[in-house]
Structures are given as C-alpha cells and as structure tokens.
Amino acid sequence: MLLRTFTAADVPSAVRQIRETLGPEAVIVSTRPVKARRGAFGLFSSGGVEITAAIEPDAGPGREGTRDAPVPKILRRDGAERTPSLESAARRGNTLAVVGDDLDEEIARTAAAREETPEPRPEPRERVMFYIKPIREELRTLTTEIESLKQETRSRQMRTLESNSGFTRMRSEIAELRYLVGRMSEAVVDPASTSLPDPLRSIAMQLADAGVDLTLIAGGLQRLAQTLTPDQLSQEAYVRECVLAELMRLVAVSAPLESGGQRARVLALVGPTGVGKTTTAAKIAGQLLLERREARVAFLTLDTYRIGALDHLRHYGEMLGLPVHVATNAAELDRLVRAHLDHDLVLVDTTGGNPKDDRLMGELHAFISPNPLIETHLCVSATTKPRDLRDIHERFSSLAIEKMIFTKIDETNCGGSLFNFLTLSGKPLTYLTNGQQVPEDLRVATRDGFCRWVMGE
Ligand SMILES: Nc1nc2c(ncn2[C@@H]2O[C@H](COP(=O)(O)OP(=O)(O)OP(=O)(O)O)[C@@H](O)[C@H]2O)c(=O)[nH]1
Numbered sequence: 001m002l003l004r005t006f007t008a009a010d011v012p013s014a015v016r017q018i019r020e021t022l023g024p025e026a027v028i029v030s031t032r033p034v035k036a037r038r039g040a041f042g043l044f045s046s047g048g049v050e051i052t053a054a055i056e057p058d059a060g061p062g063r064e065g066t067r068d069a070p071v072p073k074i075l076r077r078d079g080a081e082r083t084p085s086l087e088s089a090a091r092r093g094n095t096l097a098v099v100g101d102d103l104d105e106e107i108a109r110t111a112a113a114r115e116e117t118p119e120p121r122p123e124p125r126e127r128v129m130f131y132i133k134p135i136r137e138e139l140r141t142l143t144t145e146i147e148s149l150k151q152e153t154r155s156r157q158m159r160t161l162e163s164n165s166g167f168t169r170m171r172s173e174i175a176e177l178r179y180l181v182g183r184m185s186e187a188v189v190d191p192a193s194t195s196l197p198d199p200l201r202s203i204a205m206q207l208a209d210a211g212v213d214l215t216l217i218a219g220g221l222q223r224l225a226q227t228l229t230p231d232q233l234s235q236e237a238y239v240r241e242c243v244l245a246e247l248m249r250l251v252a253v254s255a256p257l258e259s260g261g262q263r264a265r266v267l268a269l270v271g272p273t274g275v276g277k278t279t280t281a282a283k284i285a286g287q288l289l290l291e292r293r294e295a296r297v298a299f300l301t302l303d304t305y306r307i308g309a310l311d312h313l314r315h316y317g318e319m320l321g322l323p324v325h326v327a328t329n330a331a332e333l334d335r336l337v338r339a340h341l342d343h344d345l346v347l348v349d350t351t352g353g354n355p356k357d358d359r360l361m362g363e364l365h366a367f368i369s370p371n372p373l374i375e376t377h378l379c380v381s382a383t384t385k386p387r388d389l390r391d392i393h394e395r396f397s398s399l400a401i402e403k404m405i406f407t408k409i410d411e412t413n414c415g416g417s418l419f420n421f422l423t424l425s426g427k428p429l430t431y432l433t434n435g436q437q438v439p440e441d442l443r444v445a446t447r448d449g450f451c452r453w454v455m456g457e
C-alpha cells in the first residue's frame, strides 16, 4: 500500500491533487484541517486541509477497469449501507473512502460544514453500539442456523429410531394399551356412556360434577346397577340412599375426643397457611368447655417466629380462660405436653406454612413427629384446588399425619375433591368446620354427614 499526504487550500483542491496523482481508486485514510499560523513562519498562512491517501501499488492511474470497480460500502448506525463519506472516514480514522467522481461533491460539502461547526464526537455508547449491531445480527443469523440444524438432527434421530423394529413394536403396544385403558375407563367412569340405568346414571353425573372421582366408586355403581330391581330403580330417593351407602363405605371417621384413658388427649393441628388451625383449636376447646364446664384444657404453641401467630392464640386463650404456653424446641414441647397430661385436652397450634417450604416442614417435623403422645391432625380447607390437595398430602405425610380436619366447608358446594382426598389418604376424618364463629361452627365428622355434603344435600 502506497501512502501519500496532500496539503491544499481546501478539500476539493486536495482531492483533485490526489486523483491526478494516484487515480480514482485512491483511498482517503485521514483528513486534518491545517490551522492558520502566526508569527515568523506562519505570518501570512491562511490554513487549509491535509489529506492522507493510499492506493494499492497495482491500482494506480491508467489501470484498466478500475473506474467500474465497486465502491466499498460501510454500515451506518441504523444498519443501512451507504457509500462512505470523507466525514465518516475522518471520524473513524481508519475507514476507507474512495476518491471517485461521485464523492467529490460530498467531500466538498462535508469539508465546508466542518469548517463552520466542529463535528460533535459520538457518545462512547453510540460508538460501541455502532460496532456491536452488525455483530449481533450475525449472531442472530448463526443462532437460527444452529436451531434448524438441531431440529434436522433430531428428526434424523427419530427416523433412525422409527426404522428400528423393536421401537416400532413397543410403540404400537403402547398405543394398544392406551386404547384399552381408554375404553375401560370410559365404560367405568363416564356415566353417560355406560349402561347405568336411570336414576343411577344421573346421580353419578351429579357426583362427577361435584368433583368426585368416579373410578373410586365405579365398583359400587356397577354393583347397584346389577342388584337393584326395576321397582327400586324407579324410586330416586331410594337410589340416592344406596349411592350414599357406597360413598360411606369408602371413608373413615374417628371420634376425636374419646377419652384418652388416664391421660389427656393431645391434638396438634398442622396444615397450610390460613386454613383455620388456630380458629379450629379454639372451637374444639370452646365446645368441650360448653359440654363440660369443669374440663381442663391447655393451649400449646410452637415458637416459629411468626409475628402475630402467638397473639391470635392468646386472644382465644383469654376469651376461653385457658393458659397458653410456648415451646421453643421439641424437648420443651415434650416437657409441656407431659406437664399437662393430667388435663382432658391439650391443643397444639402450629404455624401455618407453605408445604413447599422445606425449612418450615423440617422445623415442624422436628417439633412434632418424635413425640408419641401427640396425635397430628392435618387441617385442609375445602376450597383447596384438587391438584394442590395432592401436593399437600405428599408434603405433610412426612409428619406422620393420623387424622384429618376439613375446614371452611361453608365456602364451597363441591365436596368431591375432599372425598377423593380422604378416600385416597385412608385416614379418618375427625372434624368439619363451617364458619368463622367460635365455638359454634364446628361439627364432629360422621360418615353420613360428610357424604351427604359431598352429594350436595
Ligand atoms: N368461612 C370460614 N372461615 C373460617 C373457618 N375457619 C377459619 N376461618 C377463617 O379463616 C381465617 C384464618 O383462620 P386461622 O385460624 O387464623 O387460620 P390458621 O390456619 O391458624 O392460619 P395461620 O396460623 O396463619 O396458618 C380466619 O379469618 C378465620 O375466621 C371456616 O370454617 N369457615
């Protein structure tokens, strides 16, 4: 590369010099305004412009075809391409501009503008973005190409697998099984598509509507369909009682406060946040005191640092005239439980928590599970979504749950998911709560009462 510097009074003159000396393929490398000088040596100098141009040795004047060679392009900040200008070449210092005819005017314009107003330097961020943008675009294109390559590889792998005879056989077996299971569950579960006689079919449909998993009672429904006479089937009330009996066969209840013999019954209430544990503990204590004024009851609670939790229980303690004790660890809880074994009832309230919170579950486990004197009751709100019920059961099962309490049954008419939950847990139900009033809104669970509620009665 041949480099030469030209000095002239103005840009057009300098460019003319370059063209005449180096030809139209010459490339501007840099431009610099030359200041007017004063003093002995610059006394009468009026300033001008100094331009450095470069040219490949074989691209000099007279070289064939050079005029038609494409003008190099540069990328603008907005991504569009344009012919580089002297201005931009000068700004970047290393960007090439070709001194062709088409640039003469622009060069002159740019130089004039430069003399009037100094070119503002682009912001550093702007300059960085200027260079980053094309790289980003390149990366985007590459990412798209990689993705389509990946997809191609995956579909090639699938084709290879499908051509494998073992795989094909396995797939058709799975499809066959899926079809058979579908047919079976359709026949058993979907009351509309079975041969269930009316009104059995319409009752089954109501249960399904309330969220009852019909696979749980499919056997019972089929049995009724085969054994009930046409006369019995014609009486809807009778058929409802038969279905009720089928539901009742599947759930268990337990009398919560049967005498614990010589010692107190100790009930710990655990469960997700806000299901009504503290309120239910107060209701249980309150109802016992209504029944037997002389009954001796104590409240214990775990210090799990939840602001307000203790105050809530203390409020009920004061209301019912009962002591409230706080345990800060498992040993202290055990000591407090033993200290109250001469009572009729000890209620251990726990802090509600997200069942997905491992730390909290671990803390509860450390408090409650090692103590054989404590019966752990899981409190579940009737408004819980079926999917969450499964999670709750899974997470709380580490606490050796013995019994169930269903709260807030007044807030829903769909008892189906609680029926499924209870049936699948295999645990007995002790209480149902149906309102916020303490101690009134608490029912000792009976199979008949619970199943009638599930049936919407
Ligand atoms: N509708 C209705 N509300 C209830 C029932 N039981 C409790 N509640 C209300 O549910 C809210 C929460 O009750 P709490 O007893 O504080 O619940 P908790 O499980 O102790 O709550 P945490 O200690 O925060 O986990 C209160 O507003 C209660 O009045 C019920 O059976 N029906």
Ligand SMILES: [Mg+2]
Pocket (backbone or CB within 6 Å): 277, 278, 279, 309, 312, 349, 350, 351, 352
């Ligand atoms: Mg509470």
